[in-house]
Amino acid sequence: MNPYYELPQDEAGYSFGFLDEYAKREVRRNILKAICIPGYQTPYASREMPMGRGFGTGGLQLTLSLVGRGDTLKVIDQGADDSVNAVNLRHFLELTCPGVDTTEQTQEATLIQSRHRIPERQLTNAQVLVLQVPYPDPLVVVEPSESRRKIMHGEGDYSRLLTKLYEDIVRFDEITISHRYPTRINGHYVLDPSPIPRFDIPKLNQSSALTLFGAGREKKIYAVPPYTNAEPLVFDDIAFRTEDFTDEQGVRRSCHRCGATDSFLDEFNRDDGVRIYQCSDSDYCNQRIAVHMLSAGEGAL
Amino acid sequence: MGYVAIKGGGVAIKGSLEALEALRAAEGERGVPLSLSAIENQLRLLTSRIVSEGGLYHPRLAALAIKQTQGDTLEAAFALRAYRSTKPRLTSTPVQETSRMRVIRRISSAFKDIPGGQMLGPTYDYALRLMRIDLADESPEVFRAIAAKFMADTPVDTLPETYPKVVEALRKDGLLPDAPDHNIEPFDITREPLIFPIPRSAVLSSMARAETGSLLALAYSNMRGYGDVHPTIAELRVGYLPVLLPHPVTGEVIEAGEVLITECEVVAMYESDDNKGKPVFTLGYGACFGHNETKAISMAVLDRALQKGMKEGPTNPSEDPEFVVLHVDGVDSMGFANHYKMPHYVTFQSDMDRLRTTQAKAEQKKGSQ
């Protein structure tokens, strides 16, 4: 090895959006095919990113291939803009995409990258939602071979998955799947909607916004186009149940910060041992408080 | 320009990065920053490992990765692999002949002597693993004189540049099957996702940048009895392979440079060949960037085990391509192992909801009995 070899400083510079243009082009081609085949897991050559597999590299590659000047980006994790993973990803995007604005306010964003939640506020047809996916294939629980799973998906044959759900009901009287609830898109492909709670599944159905799913480690991209049916797998006599936030008296719990009774609530114990409930969607909560303070102020005038 | 203000999570991350840097510089007044050259040379084998696991031949950058990650091999390989992601594909080289290698070490366990000779070269194989206390307080003057004295004492002219491949002799004798066709297009693991069953080229390229410890554990399982490769090393060679490729304008083949690689060919149990001709030995192949013999040997053993598994069906984990290939990449595995530290409270909330509902139902059932 040449002892006088210097590190090429100019080489070490990163291009806009970190990924090279070939990588972006490949992701873009696959995004279009994913939209054309709703719910189908399109394979792609997922690149390594500077954060670990499992930290959202799939969602990130989608965002990096989409984003440009003029975009306003929102990044959330568990519904919160301030969660460490969201902070980290947002910082990376700010570093590699100069000229792109970031925001916490859902309605200001053109592009939203999220882990494990869909924002409470309804999205518009000018917005795109990118969800981070650890396990793209709902059939993995019933079939270990990928080539056999692909045929089952192609034929729309989910009988073994339905049998598994039925076994749950026989054992527990309930479908015990909590998050990642298998959902059928446009009457054909069943997808894993990523670890969003059941509470968020209805938001996928006939949404005005395009929803994209990126699995970095498993190297898959899939999509639910706007105005498309997204139906959780159920049986005629067992209803699809979202998370239950009612207390012992049967009253729907509210957020202790903003009073909302229509949002997904985080539950935790305060230092003094009291159990409290708070909106998981921090922006939704903050905006409700801002509105309340505004109207309280007006009332006082 | 609108940016989100830094709050709690951001402050914590900033603090953690500062704490890392403080630990890296903990020597304080007595500290001397590590030079990249010192890492590349004095920690040569560590650098080799990172070059190989990062999947990018750039020893100087590998040294930088080691420095910035404070010696964590998984993190360092990760940093180099992520950097590699940003490099565009310009071209592919034609097949490179390792017989052209400028050898620094070359041995065979299958034969007492081989054409060209057993060249021990730089190895710890026969070093006694005793602590060298003299290195605890090494004099810079003594250190600087070592390499010069070695070069002065070595008769350079008598060493041949290249050596014939031992497997060629075995092939000529009809003990090994003919060399495989080199004109097949190798599977590109950096462009195509792995969809099983995969070709042997996908297995080999996945292992070439796999994590050394992961490969070693699985190969060891085969050696110990969860498998029956029973390898003999036909040849292990370490050296500088010239990288030949066509000139972008003239098309003439030129040498772009050379890369340090380790190559290991093991001969294993014999089997009848596919055409029901006479039985021959089977071959396992391993090769990686840098000087890493444990990795090359492990790769060769696993290559043989997986070829058997792909042909006859796996009877052990080390023979199962899906089991081996999907779990040996250090960047994938460490990323996912560490991601469990990220917040998972929404999914946990959802799990609690299901459990409580199911518990309530069970209570109800009990109550009504």
Place this chain on the structure above:
Amino acid sequence: MNTDLNSKALASVWAPAAQQLFFRKLMTAFSFPGCIETMTPEIQNKDFSVLRMILATLTDGEVTVADPHHMIDDHDWSKLETNRETPEKARFIVARGDIAPMFSPGLGSLECPEMGATIILRVEHLGRGEPLVLRGPGIQSEKEVDCSGLGAAWLCKRQEWNGAFPLGVDMILFDTSQVVALPRTTLITTKEGK
């Protein structure tokens, strides 16, 4: 922000910034089939063509392109760095909407439906001509888009090619300044109800 720099950055179809912007339009077009997406004025210099923009954005050495109606010039072939292929095997096919298709494009397979070709089709005018009535994903109930220069043979063939979902082809229609996308999931009827 320096608008001069911006327009320089966008002026060429080969510029990454231009391809990013154009891709977003394509993605919107596929998300909302029938919606007409228009090129912005900054990107229209004398070397610009919608076809070149589509190809520069979507193709490179990793894919194959068929050009049965000779619509791509030699200079563009070399700049695209892409691979020529027959229409039966190509991932992308460039064709004229006024010439009936004489080939059978790849439709993908049950395991790999994404291998169905993307047909990039030149039409005379989007927004004028015969009305097409569209239904399916991306459309709230029904969407009407007018198009001239699209032969009936194309609609006939498309129906045949897309008859067995998930197999099928996806289309991008373009004129001198606009694009419309028709994913395989879009059901097309003409105003007469055919």
